[in-house]
Amino acid sequence: MRRRWSIAGQLFALQVLIVTLLVAAGTAGAVLLARRDARNAAVEEVTGVAQAIAHSPFVADALTSPDPTALLQPYTEATRHATGTDFIVVMAPDRTRYTHTTVSLIGKPFAGTVGAALAGGTVIEEYEGSLGDSWRTVVPVRKGNDIIGLVSVGITTDNINRSLLRQVPAVAGATGVALLLAGLGAWLLSRRLRRLTHGLGPAEMTRMYEYYDAVLHSVREGLVVVDRDGQVALINDEGRRLLGVPEGKLDLPAEAAELIASRRTTVDEPVLAGDRVLVASQSETRFEGRSLGTVLTLRDHTELRELTGELESVRGLTAALQAQAHEAANRLHTVLTMVELGRTEEAIDLATAELALAQQLTDQVVGAVEEPALAALLLGKSAQAGERGVELTVEPDSRLDSERVPTRDLLTVVGNLVDNALEAVALAEPPRRVRVLVRQDEREVLVRVSDTGPGIPADQADAAFRRGWSTKQGPGRGVGLSLVRQVADRYGGSYAIASGGDERGATLTVRLPAS
Secondary structure (H helix, E strand, O other), X not given: OOOOOOHHHHHHHHHHHHHHHHHHHHHHHHHHHHHHHHHHHHHHHHHHHHHHHHOOHHHHHHHOOOOHHHHHHHHHXXXXXXXXXXXXXXXXXXXXXXOOOOHHHOOOEOOOOOHHHHOOOXXXXXXXXXXXXXXXXXXXXXXXXXXXXEEEEEEEHHHHHHHHHOOHHHHHHHHHHHHHHHHHHHHHHHHHHHHHHOOOOHHHHHHHHHHHHHHHHHOXXXXXXXXXXXXXXXXXXHHHHHHOOOOOOOOOOHHHHHHHHHOOOEEEEEEEEXXXXXXXXXXXXXXXXXXXXXXXXXXEOHHHHHHHHHHHHHHHHHHHHHHHHHHHHHHHHHHHHHHHOOOHHHHHHHHHHHHHHXXXXXXXXXXXXXXXXXXXXXXXXXXXXXXXXXXXXXXOOOEEOOOOOOHHHHHHHHHHHHHHHHHHHHOOOOOOEEEEEEEEOOOEEEEEEEEOOOOOOHHHOOHHHOOOOOOOOOOOOOOHHHHHHHHHHHHOOEEEEEEOOOOOOEEEEEEEEOO
């Protein structure tokens, strides 16, 4: 395949062409200026020589002598050799030559313009005479007020050109140095550009940009590219959606900004961004041993976490139902045995008491909370609490009869608070109790969960709602209360931790303004 020129190669060729044209134009201009200067210098020289001869008393006396040629020819030839001019002609006013470089032309008429000189002025012209093309000047010779003769001094064009040719080596040298320096600068620039563009051509770079842009905007993972200075260089569409960053802005959520600023390498680290739980992975990017910055990839973990929470709830409820099935089987065997023993009344009382206890819990929860999803959540948590040996009680004054807050956010708050309370009291000394209060009024929805667990130290109450804080070690910890905080912040509500009603434990209270 025919190799295409890279951007650096094309730029180098273009620069060389432009520099060559500029140097050629400059050289041509310099030659023209030098030629003009040489012509002006020649004109000044012949004018000065002619005026010097015309003002010489010797020349004026010779012109009035019987044989002007005998006196003037040796004088003008000596002057011509001394001044480097090509001819000096002293003539009568009627153009008759008294002197000339070519002796055979003496006595013959002068070829050229003399009108202005006869009028007392000076003639300067380029004229092709007997010696060829030349620049000449004609001035009058005066004696008193009379013009008794004329002096013409000239330099041939060939002589002027020879003087210019003597300057050619210097001009050529300067031109060569200019071309060399310009070519060297263009080569260095193209070399740096080739290094920056990795030798790619315009079509390749255009195609690469189009492909990369299409990929960045179509991938289903958020991507944040950070340069060496820690500035965000690029965020793709999915990254803006996950981080909640509008187009044209780079205001990242606090936790994402902190992770980027740390520049640390991490894999699948949970990050909160608004009401989303994101899984972030960050690594350093390098090319040929140089650090280019970092790349942060983001995946939405919110829906997966919700599904995981629902699955854990189902598993807990299933385990609780299995335990209750065993308990129910034991009680049923007991009732049947009592019937076989003829103790029917006691069997009926035992069965009725068990049914009444279960129905009482259901009636209490359903009667207090008309929201079906929240009622189902509390019943499921009650079964989990029973399996763990924890007494979960819904406060009698709980009341939620309308959707003041969206169900999803309410389940997030209540579910995470109850889960934390159950974990706190599961390993505590008896009595192990959890009390739940969900109440609404015209202004707000109040959620309060109290437990008899070990409690939370007062100096860590604020930190408990930050992501990553937990009393237990392990992956996935320290997210529940941070989600509660996110919901409260989004609604402009409040959250607080206080000591429990008993001597131990904690009470977590969340207030959400009703909208």
